[in-house]
Amino acid sequence: MSRSQNDSADPRMIFEADDVAVHFGGVKAVDGLTFGLPEGKIIGILGPNGSGKSTLVGAITRHVPLTRGTLKFLGKDYAGDEPHLVPHRGIARTFQTVRLLEERNVLENVLLGTDSLTAGGRAARRLGQERAEQAMARTGCDHLAKVRPDELSYGNRRRVEIARAIAMEPKLLLLDEPTAGMGRAEKEEISTLMLSLRAEGLTQLIVEHDVQMMVDTCDSLLAMNFGKLIVEGEPREVVRNPAVQEAYLGKQAVKHA
């Protein structure tokens, strides 16, 4: 977030993007973003459809090539990393659509999160098992270990997906629309889960369309439109900002047409 809004002296920025751009031919999906993520906070990305939110998440996880710019995690430039190396740095993610293996039970699905980090012999497998069990306890799905995904409620499927990401013991968790398709009660459960992970010190970046959920959950918001950062700061101030209101009402689109 902008350096001027810090509560105390200067919270450490766990992640920094500098002039990051992702263009697909003539489409400027992300177009020159500069921002930081303060350690231990929940930061939300708000923006209308097509504003570049998912592309930005893909850029952070290195699944999407950068057109320009730099990405730093814990002070190290990792823009040249292959995507499979990014979890090793401590960045994990969940996806817009839940991706669980239906023929495996919950524990086995969560264990998949640890596979790439604990590949090796028996000691590594034991460590993976411990991490998976801890992740299930932290996310409140330990009682579901033997259940198959198709027997889970939608909210619990999301919870298991978060457990799988947490099993990597990341320092930054990216959540891409974790409450899409949920009712209010389930959304509140995800929000409570995120706040409890924050209490453990986990930095989280969330993309979400539900403005109320974002205001209730996030420490600060970044609002995007047309691939650019239009406003950032305290959630209530950001959603009241005229530029953000215009972006959601589509007036910008008319102006730019």
Ligand SMILES: Nc1ncnc2c1ncn2[C@@H]1O[C@H](COP(=O)(O)OP(=O)(O)OP(=O)(O)O)[C@@H](O)[C@H]1O
């Ligand atoms: N692989 C791609 N090739 C070409 N254009 C793309 C690609 N991925 C995204 N885009 C375009 O980039 C722009 C930003 O898309 P993106 O999915 O990042 O937006 P978003 O804010 O996440 O939208 P939504 O809220 O609907 O998920 C859109 O115009 C989209 O059509």
